[in-house]
Amino acid sequence: MKKHNFSTHIKTLGLCALISFTACKEESQQQNDDVAMSDNILLQEWTGPYQGVPAFDKMKVEDIKEAMEIGMELGLKDIEAIANNPEPPTFENTIVAMERSAEELDRVSRYYGIFSSNVSSPEFRAIQAELAPKLSDYQSKISQNEKLFQRIKAVYDASQKTPLGDQEQRVVDLTYKQFEMNGANLDAAKKARYAEINKELSSLYTKFSNNVLHDEENYVTYLNKDQLGGLSDGFIKSAAKIATDKGHEGKYAITNTRSSMDPFLTYSTNRELRKQVWENYYSRGDNGDEYDNNQIIAEILKLRKERVALLGYDNYAEWRLQDRMAKTPENAMDLMLKVWPAATARVKEEVADMQAVANENGDNITIEPWDYRYYAEKVRKKKYDLDSDEVKQYLQLDKLTEAMFFVAGELFNYKFTPVEEGSVPVFNEDVNVWEVTDKDSGKHIGLWYLDPFAREGKRSGAWATTYRSYTSFDGETNVLASNNSNFVKPAPGEAVLVSWDDATTFFHEFGHALHFFAADVKYPTLQGGVRDYTEFQSQLLERWLSTDKVINQFLVHHETGKPMPAELVEKIKKASTFNQGFGTTEYLASALIDMKLHLADPTNIDIDKFERETLDELGMPKELPMRHRTPHFGHVFSGEGYATAYYGYMWADVLTSDASEAFAEAPGGFYDEAVAEKLVKYLFAPRNAMDPAEAYRLFRGRDAKIEALMRDRGFPVPQN
Structure with missing residues (x-):
């Protein structure tokens, strides 16, 4: 995700x-x-x-x-x-x-x-x-x-x-x-x-x-100056610097990572190049060469099934989910399949809107996967008069960092102070470090490391990690936590401007860091998490990005310093459910394939064929791909953390939508002190020291309901 x-x-x-x-x-x-x-x-x-x-x-x-x-x-x-x-x-x-x-x-x-x-x-x-x-x-x-x-x-x-x-x-x-x-x-x-x-x-x-x-590092698209149509000045300057760093002076590099691919597909007017960049990205691990992952996946699936059979389980999913909130693969599938029809129906509406725009422009094309982002952006402008690039001018990485610190101060009473330069060792010059303390008492809580930029040798995506976590069984330890992103490093003197989606991800990962800092557990084992629950806290923190206090104080224009205009804020809020068909469907397709692969008989399995036929059976719209195609689905096949557990983002998002309504209904809204106190006490501090379902009930007074998720995404709410 x-x-x-x-x-x-x-x-x-x-x-x-x-x-x-x-x-x-x-x-x-x-x-x-x-x-x-x-x-x-x-x-x-x-x-x-x-x-x-x-x-x-x-x-x-x-x-x-x-x-x-x-x-x-x-x-x-x-x-x-x-x-x-x-x-x-x-x-x-x-x-x-x-x-x-x-x-x-x-x-x-x-x-x-x-x-x-x-x-x-x-x-x-x-x-x-x-x-x-x-x-x-x-x-x-x-x-x-x-x-x-x-x-x-x-x-x-x-x-x-x-x-x-x-x-x-x-x-x-x-x-x-x-x-x-x-x-x-x-x-x-x-x-x-x-x-x-x-x-x-x-x-x-x-x-x-x-x-x-390997495929991320070796499939780079180099552009000439006459191939830059539609791209922003900041993106062009970054692409030029990356090309120069790679020994291609005078060219412009589109790297094979989401942070480079996504904006290129959204804005480039060159359809053939969009197709090339799209194919490079979605073919990672699937190029029929020595770096192809299909046979490796088949072997992984066979070995996983054999291993759990030794323990008496019919399939890997049954074994894996027994200690998760979902408990069984049937429960996880039930949730996903309740949302899937609404998501794919919305995709049909989105594609119809995009095709209409393409026809009006006389483009004489049928919407293909490499067109989706490009024409979705045009529909956004037409329907909501909302330009993503205009929004981006107010999303500076430094100011977003300040906004996250503000939220942490309001909800957790934390203060972030840059450490003295050179006092804390870092592994790259781009890494910065802050000390985290309690705002009132000044008590030291830990250090926060931020590694924001993409570079060769760094895996793609965004993630959080700890170098040391809080425990008290042998005396209190402080927390050393890190957030890691892959923003495109700007040319010297340029501001780091990010998309709304990337800003949301930035808040999400910071939510994991706050989960580390807020932990109040005695023993290391209790720092672990239940996979379909641990994403909940970080997904919930995303909601504070769109609160008025953050927008009014920290979303300022990178050149003028003026706050985001009220009319632009209103457009963003009105468009909050825009493109939810795309976002939900591309995610759910990956989550469903993950689960179905582990429920299938892996004997003589053809991974590409299984992916293609399963998506056809599900009614996957042809105009978009899975978020993570199987041959590069690292969540599931570079380890076991998310194997049969990618559904967990949606499971957690049911909790997120439900919990956010608790804040929305409170007198103080998202900054309500009483609800924030319960948030920290029951949802962040316990980590895995109590059963997640019980922790949520202590916070909300009841179990979460799927209706909140459907409302959030603008989908029809199921009637009981």
Whole structure:
């Protein structure tokens, strides 16, 4: 979607999905004297201000392999010590000890994640491919440690008779469930096969991800000066700089990423070039060469099905969703299929409007997928007299950042202050850092890192991550959180202007950061999230972008400094449901394909054929593609974080729409103090320390209703 790869956190399994690193497991406090054996900077305890910070300025690719291997070795020593403890198993000597384990690997994983997502290189990718099966082995040695599991089971069984405190019980339940779901109860032969499957999958995930990155880096469209029709001055200057940086002086580069593709398809008057850029983007991983991902996906699906069959499940989706809010694939499909007909019906209306405009212009074309954004923009101007490029003049990245800080201050009482230059190491000169404090008491809460611009070696999209999260079981830790975007870097002296959609995504990712900062949990495992719930908080924060306080104070013209005119604001609000057919359908198509692929028999599956035939059966409009076509669907095939879980954005959006109505109905609107207090207390602070459904009921007084979502999107509201 607009978003990121927010990987699942489970402390009990030693490390999280480092292959697609984002919000990973939390920093523990235990020291391990063995680390002194190595002078590798990536293993060393963080030093400096703010409880210590990562030495991003000193990290080198050549250090990562040794550091990861030593980190895994030390992590396994911690686990063996717990498993072989001669004392009877207790919450303290088993569960808490696991929460403290693998401190060194935790530290290295932060650097590994940066190398993987933000500053990748061919050298790192080779190391990543070598480490992937080793990381899988490490996971298996923990999840299949029989002595360890028996200790966990003993603590779990005892807690069923004599319950622990709320957070302690939640940690025990989550830990036991994760071990159970990952094969702890299998016999020796099945455990061996389970581990082997995980190792095979880890290599496939890495190869899939690197193939997509290859196609993003190598399919660049270079334009001449006479091919720039319709493009804005700012976009042209950025494209010229990118081309120069790539050794093509005098040309203009359209890179194969959404941040470059999207505005080009919206404004370029050259239809053939629009088609070329569209095909490059939507063919990533699907070019029939050595970087093609179709066979890799087929292998992934077979291995996933075989693995869950060892546990007695009919399909991967059934296994995956048991601990999600949806609980079953049927429930997830039911939600999606309730919205799908309204979304595709709206697409037909949108296409009819676009075709009418094309006909009026005498363009003599039939709307194709590479025309959708271009003609949608013309319809927007005609219907609402709303020019996206005019709106963009009021959306400066720096002012949007200030707006987010303002919202955080109003709702969370946070203050953001830039740190002294050079006081906190960063991995790239574009990264900036702020200190986060409580506005009233001045209490230090943490640091916020922002890495805003696209560059070679950085994966596409936008995401949030933590380098350290709040826990209190071993003394309070501060939070080191990061937001990462792929805005096109402007030419020197030019303002960074973004689209309304990109501004919304910027607020969304900041919502994840606020979720990290607001966390009030004792144990690292409770920092994890339920996949179809964790997007809710960030989707909800998007709503503050369009509040009057933000618009009036921070959406000012980048040249004149004048606030956005009231008539333009009114046009934006009137057009709020514009193009919802496109937005909802392209997303839902990806979510439905994700689920249907994992419910299908993967034997001899032809991925391209399956995608094409399934979309035909669903009645997918031919005028637009899936948001993420299967061969580059990194959410689902570069790891397991979103596998059969991409529906979760819509599940969370039902909560978002319903919760936003709670603010809209309150006396103080979106800045109502009483509702904001409940927002922080029940929706942000608990993380995974309580059941999400119960947390939402505490906030709203009832379960969420789909009617709010339909109203939000301007779709017909189903009648009971």
